[in-house]
Amino acid sequence: MRIDGALLEQRLDELYKIGTEPGGGVYRPLYGSAWAEAGDCVERWMKKAGLEARRDAVGNLWGRLDGTKKGKVIVTGSHIDTVRHGGRLDGALGIVAGLTAVEALLKEKGKPRRTLEVVAICEEEGSRFATNFWGSRAIVGAIDSPDAAMAEAMRERGLDPATVASAARDDIDTFVELHIEQGAVLETANVPLAVVSAIVGTAHLELAVTGRPDHAGTTPMDMRRDALAGAAAMVQAVESIARSLGKPAVATVGKIRAEPDQINVVPGRVVFTVDLRHSDPGARRALEERTRSLCRTIAAERGLELEVRVLHERPPVPMHAEVRAVLTRAAQECGVQATELVSGAGHDAQILAARCKVGMLFVPSVGGRSHCPEEHTDPGHLELGVRVLVRALELLAY
Amino acid sequence: MRIDGALLEQRLDELYKIGTEPGGGVYRPLYGSAWAEAGDCVERWMKKAGLEARRDAVGNLWGRLDGTKKGKVIVTGSHIDTVRHGGRLDGALGIVAGLTAVEALLKEKGKPRRTLEVVAICEEEGSRFATNFWGSRAIVGAIDSPDAAMAEAMRERGLDPATVASAARDDIDTFVELHIEQGAVLETANVPLAVVSAIVGTAHLELAVTGRPDHAGTTPMDMRRDALAGAAAMVQAVESIARSLGKPAVATVGKIRAEPDQINVVPGRVVFTVDLRHSDPGARRALEERTRSLCRTIAAERGLELEVRVLHERPPVPMHAEVRAVLTRAAQECGVQATELVSGAGHDAQILAARCKVGMLFVPSVGGRSHCPEEHTDPGHLELGVRVLVRALELLAY
Numbered sequence: 001m002r003i004d005g006a007l008l009e010q011r012l013d014e015l016y017k018i019g020t021e022p023g024g025g026v027y028r029p030l031y032g033s034a035w036a037e038a039g040d041c042v043e044r045w046m047k048k049a050g051l052e053a054r055r056d057a058v059g060n061l062w063g064r065l066d067g068t069k070k071g072k073v074i075v076t077g078s079h080i081d082t083v084r085h086g087g088r089l090d091g092a093l094g095i096v097a098g099l100t101a102v103e104a105l106l107k108e109k110g111k112p113r114r115t116l117e118v119v120a121i122c123e124e125e126g127s128r129f130a131t132n133f134w135g136s137r138a139i140v141g142a143i144d145s146p147d148a149a150m151a152e153a154m155r156e157r158g159l160d161p162a163t164v165a166s167a168a169r170d171d172i173d174t175f176v177e178l179h180i181e182q183g184a185v186l187e188t189a190n191v192p193l194a195v196v197s198a199i200v201g202t203a204h205l206e207l208a209v210t211g212r213p214d215h216a217g218t219t220p221m222d223m224r225r226d227a228l229a230g231a232a233a234m235v236q237a238v239e240s241i242a243r244s245l246g247k248p249a250v251a252t253v254g255k256i257r258a259e260p261d262q263i264n265v266v267p268g269r270v271v272f273t274v275d276l277r278h279s280d281p282g283a284r285r286a287l288e289e290r291t292r293s294l295c296r297t298i299a300a301e302r303g304l305e306l307e308v309r310v311l312h313e314r315p316p317v318p319m320h321a322e323v324r325a326v327l328t329r330a331a332q333e334c335g336v337q338a339t340e341l342v343s344g345a346g347h348d349a350q351i352l353a354a355r356c357k358v359g360m361l362f363v364p365s366v367g368g369r370s371h372c373p374e375e376h377t378d379p380g381h382l383e384l385g386v387r388v389l390v391r392a393l394e395l396l397a398y
Numbered sequence: 399m400r401i402d403g404a405l406l407e408q409r410l411d412e413l414y415k416i417g418t419e420p421g422g423g424v425y426r427p428l429y430g431s432a433w434a435e436a437g438d439c440v441e442r443w444m445k446k447a448g449l450e451a452r453r454d455a456v457g458n459l460w461g462r463l464d465g466t467k468k469g470k471v472i473v474t475g476s477h478i479d480t481v482r483h484g485g486r487l488d489g490a491l492g493i494v495a496g497l498t499a500v501e502a503l504l505k506e507k508g509k510p511r512r513t514l515e516v517v518a519i520c521e522e523e524g525s526r527f528a529t530n531f532w533g534s535r536a537i538v539g540a541i542d543s544p545d546a547a548m549a550e551a552m553r554e555r556g557l558d559p560a561t562v563a564s565a566a567r568d569d570i571d572t573f574v575e576l577h578i579e580q581g582a583v584l585e586t587a588n589v590p591l592a593v594v595s596a597i598v599g600t601a602h603l604e605l606a607v608t609g610r611p612d613h614a615g616t617t618p619m620d621m622r623r624d625a626l627a628g629a630a631a632m633v634q635a636v637e638s639i640a641r642s643l644g645k646p647a648v649a650t651v652g653k654i655r656a657e658p659d660q661i662n663v664v665p666g667r668v669v670f671t672v673d674l675r676h677s678d679p680g681a682r683r684a685l686e687e688r689t690r691s692l693c694r695t696i697a698a699e700r701g702l703e704l705e706v707r708v709l710h711e712r713p714p715v716p717m718h719a720e721v722r723a724v725l726t727r728a729a730q731e732c733g734v735q736a737t738e739l740v741s742g743a744g745h746d747a748q749i750l751a752a753r754c755k756v757g758m759l760f761v762p763s764v765g766g767r768s769h770c771p772e773e774h775t776d777p778g779h780l781e782l783g784v785r786v787l788v789r790a791l792e793l794l795a796y
Contacts, residue, residue, distance in 0.1 A: 183616025200615060204661055215768055216650035216673045217598060217742030218581025221641045223766070228651055229637045235630035243619045252614035253626055254661045256654060263602055263652045263671045263709075273661045275614045311661075344615030368621070370613060 001108055001390050003100065005383040011096045012382075014041060016088040024373035025085035029128035031059065031153040038080050042095055042120045049103035051118065056167040058138040059122040059159055065102055067115040067397065072173035074112075074397045075356075076101065076389065077119035079135060079348060083127045087375020089180045093363075093382070095120045097178040101390040105398070112397040114173070124348050128153075136351035141168030172356040174323055174396055175349060178385045179360055180377055182345050184368025192381050193388060194341035195327045196360035199350040200248065200277040201284040201316035207234065207295060210305040213260055213268030228258050228267035230304045237294040238274055241287065248342040249287055250277045279316045279342040317350035323359030330391035331361075336384065345370075361385055361392075399506055399788050401498065403781040409494045410780075412439060414486040422771035423483035427526035429457065429551040436478050440493055440518045447501040449516065454565040456536040457520040457557055463500055465513040465795065470571035472510075472795045473754075474499065474787065475517035477533060477746060481525045485773020487578045491761075491780065493518045495576040499788040503796070510795040512571070522746050526551075534749035539566030570754040572721055572794055573747060576783045577758060578775055580743050582766030590779050591786060592739035593725045594758035597748040598646065598675040599682040599714035605632065605693060608703040611658055611666030626656050626665035628702045635692040636672055639685065646740040647685055648675045677714045677740040715748035721757030728789035729759075734782065743768075759783055759790075 018041065019026040019034030028034040039061050046053040046063030053063050061080070067073075078094020098118040105112065121139075126132035129150050137143045143164055146154060151161035181187075186194055211225035235253045242251035256272040274291060278284035292308055299306035324340075331338035341362055349358040363385040366376040416439065417424040417432030426432040437459050444451040444461030451461050459478070465471070476492020496516040503510065519537075524530035527548050535541045541562055544552060549559035579585075584592055609623035633651045640649035650673040656665040672689060676682035690706055697704035722738075729736035739760055747756040761783040764774040 181616060182613050183618070184621055185616075185618060188621065202615070214766060215580050215743060216652060217600070217648065217675050217744070218579060218583075218763075218768070219648070219742070219766060220581070220583065220645055221637070221648060223582055223586065226637070226650070228654065229633060232630040232633035232637075232651075235627060236634065239619070239624070239627045239630075247618055250615065250617070250619060252624070252662070252664050253630075254614060254656070254663050254665060255659050256626065256656050258652070258654050261653050264650070264673050265652050266650050267652060275662050277615050344617070345613060346615070365616075368612060368617060370616070 001104055001387065003104060003383050003386045003390065005379060008096060008100050008382060008386060009379060011045065012088055012092055015092045015096065019082065021085055023085060025087060026082050027084045027086060028080065028082045030081050030123040030134065031157050032128065035081055036157055039120060042080065045099055046118065049099060050106055051102065057159065057163040058135060058167045059157060060135045060138065060167060061120040063099065063118040065106060065112060065116045067112045069113050071114060072171050073115040073117050074393060075117045075119055075172050075175045076177060076393060077121060078177050078179060079121040079124035081123045081125050081127065083125050083371045085372060087370060087372055089375050089377055090370055091124065094177045094179055097386045097389055100386055101393055104390055105394060109394065109398055114397040116393060116397050121348055133348060133351045136348035138164055138167035139169050140351055140355045141165065170355060174357045175352045176323060176359045176389065176392055177347065177349055178389045179347060179362055180370060181362040181365045182370035183365065185341060186362065186364035187366060187368065189339065191339045192364065192384055193331055193336050193338040194362040195324050195331065195338045196319050196343045196362060197324065197340045198279040198316055198318040199343045199347055200279045201281060202314045202346065203276045203284065203288050203310065204312040205274040206309045206311050207272055207274060208307040209270045209299060211268055214266040216264040216266055219266060224266050225303045226266045227270040227304060230298055230302045231256065231270040231272055233298045234295045235272065237298060238291055241290045241294065245283060245287055248279050248344065249283060250344060251275065251287060251291065277344055281316055284316060317353045319349065319359045320357035323357050326395050327359050327361055327392050330388045330395060333391055334384065334388050336388065361388060399502055399785065401502060401781050401784045401788065403777060406494060406498050406780060406784060407777060409443065410486055410490055413490045413494065417480065419483055421483060423485060424480050425482045425484060426478065426480045428479050428521040428532065429555050430526065433479055434555055437518060440478065443497055444516065447497060448504055449500065455557065455561040456533060456565045457555060458533045458536065458565060459518040461497065461516040463504060463510060463514045465510045467511050469512060470569050471513040471515050472791060473515045473517055473570050473573045474575060474791060475519060476575050476577060477519040477522035479521045479523050479525065481523050481769050483770060485768060485770055487773050487775055488768055489522065492575045492577055495784045495787055498784055499791055502788055503792060507792065507796055512795040514791060514795050519746055531746060531749045534746035536562060536565035537567050538749055538753045539563065568753060572755045573750045574721060574757045574787065574790055575745065575747055576787045577745060577760055578763045578768060579760040580763055580768035582763065583739060584760065584762035585764060585766065587737065589737045590762065590782055591729055591734050591736040592760040593722050593729065593736045594717050594741045594760060595722065595738045596677040596714055596716040597741045597745055598677045599679060600712050600744065601674045601682065601686050601708065602710040603672040604707045604709050605670055605672060606705040607668045607697060609666055612664040614662040614664055617664060622664050623701045624664050625668040625702060628696055628700045629654065629668040629670055631696045632693045633670065635696060636689055639688045639692065643681060643685055646677050646742065647681060648742060649673065649685060649689065675742055679714055682714060715751045717757045718755035721755050724793050725757050725759055725790050728786045728793060731789055732782065732786050734786065759786060
């Protein structure tokens with residue numbers, strides 16, 4: 001089916017004007033004014049496309065096209081909030097693509113058999129409150145009452161914090177989302193499209209290494225208990241373990257802090273974080289266990305103490321086999337041999353998987369850039385992604 | 399000669415009461431009120447001991463005992479300022495020991511042949527202004543005009559910033575100082591006293607490693623340019639190089655900072671410092687060159703950029719052979735086989751060496767602790783240090 005590529009780009013441009021930040025990019029934090037403005041914009045588009053728009057109790061925006069038969073619905077969309085200095089495509093693409101796809105289907109194919117909905121999920125990024133996946137967690141009924149600050153922010157948007165439980169749905173059959181890869185695997189492999197096989201499981205650890213602060217001049221090398229030299233060996237170990245486990249294992253030390261942080265004092269304490277990801281639950285655990293074990297060995301060898309704290313843990317979530325098959329078939333029918341890819345980033349689909357079948361399509365990110373103003377995908381790739389999404393929705397709902 | 403050990407401890411206690419800080423230790427920053435109070439206290443002691451006290455243009459406090467013959471003078475003492483949360487002995491010991499020694503000599507031996515002076519040097523630590531060795535640099539005529547903030551601080555103490563050049567002296571023959579080791583070499587070797595052979599040369603480098611910030615989930619290990627993984631390899635290299643060069647080489651990474659400092663972002667840039675020390679100029683340079691070379695190699699292997707900036711550089715300063723011989727003989731005559739030790743820390747002697755013969759004695763630091771409230775030396779070791787100092791001053795001035 002033909003897609004209006006110019007309209008797609010124009011809508012993405014329009015959303016990217018909402019919440020612009022000095023220094024580049026946009027910021028549309030949950031329940032902020034830019035967030036509200038972007039929602040109003042999408043709602044106008046939904047109505048214009050002939051969809052019935054409504055907002056649920058947490059502010060997820062739904063655009064519904066009733067099917068001719070009763071039964072569970074097919075949903076597509078993404079999140080409307082952004083990180084600080086966010087780009088033009090993360091989240092926005094899934095909403096605009098879903099709307100464009102459903103609009104095209106209605107125009108070309110008429111009413112679907114199954115009800116189709118486009119959703120602008122209110123929050124995924126956690127960049128205002130510590131609430132990652134607030135919107136999708138509300139849909140699967142997995143949120144608690146908002147705290148005072150958040151409740152106040154909801155009331156400012158006319159939402160009643162007491163009713164968040166009513167956002168839960170059990171009538172969704174399938175959720176499909178088009179998203180940018182946010183990495184450079186597709187670009188490097190010169191592949192225009194991927195069907196996501198799974199979303200990785202993540203563990204965030206905090207490692208605190210304690211040695212002894214010493215004078216950098218008067219303490220011979222063999223009398224030191226240097227927390228930073230030990231931590232450096234651990235950072236190296238984290239990298240080696242992920243490399244040796246092989247793809248899709250990744251491990252990252254993103255934050256590090258040394259104390260007392262003086263040029264002429266041997267660091268007595270270092271705290272650093274480790275972000276570990278794998279799509280296989282066993283391999284994810286192995287990654288963590290090897291990291292803990294090797295870091296313990298390094299600490300023991302150097303007379304250092306080591307404390308490991310788990311900050312956050314999420315299991316891997318496989319995409320549903322049926323949805324993957326539909327997406328793969330849709331790609332083939334659009335003339336594309338899509339690759340399979342593990343998503344290293346988190347997405348709403350991993351939450352929605354608790355209540356419905358889920359699947360995702362990735363289009364390439366130029367240079368792998370995301371969460372920044374440089375976020376970009378070739379317009380041809382965007383259009384291809386939407387064409388495959390249209391065909392997949394057609395296969396699912398018509 | 400007998401030393402009044404109780405008086406020594408009592409004077410150290412008295413100084414340690416001046417400038418006490420919440421959280422422990424003392425802080426006597428240059429030209430502050432605690433600094434002034436400590437100076438007044440030492441001045442009273444000098445006068446009581448029969449010395450003629452005067453302050454020079456930068457606030458160094460001199461206590462003079464005229465010799466029976468003309469000629470250059472013999473000086474002993476140390477600095478009166480402290481770091482934050484400083485201990486009881488760093489600096490204070492050299493002043494109290496010098497005063498106690500000269501007092502004892504005057505009492506027991508009468509007027510010296512050569513003039514003897516005790517000095518409380520105004521500043522060595524650089525812990526208020528970036529002025530390390532301000533007092534000793536003034537004595538050798540190696541200071542510029544103070545900046546506005548410092549000039550104001552001087553005026554508050556009745557000092558005229560325009561006259562700092564007048565603090566320079568060219569009539570000092572020899573400077574000897576008793577100091578704590580500030581490391582644990584003597585304690586570990588179970589040796590009560592050391593004659594310092596040299597003060598190490600120091601280079602402070604800042605290394606900036608630039609890679610590329612990437613999403614920690616979506617960027618496979620083999621597509622990263624992780625600045626922190628590279629920096630960790632460099633931190634390891636710095637340690638290995640110092641170990642392989644052998645004593646007295648030391649190398650320390652004391653500060654490290656990663657950007658963007660987020661748990662789920664591969665660090666794009668890391669800045670860290672390296673403190674390199676050696677008593678031999680060639681070995682000090684070799685330490686620096688090997689560090690630069692190995693870090694360059696690590697950066698190149700990992701596709702990282704590396705910038706190296708020299709923040710500070712001081713050459714090693716050997717202690718004068720004649721003074722070392724006098725100190726060694728004095729120790730022997732006090733029944734001690736003193737060891738020779740390289741000072742890994744900086745001291746005023748390294749500055750004064752430009753204008754006179756210099757020498758230093760070290761007594762053990764319990765646990766190697768210094769620049770902290772735990773700074774401690776066995777009273778027997780303190781007394782021994784003073785006895786050897788007395789004998790050395792006697793050999794030099796009588």
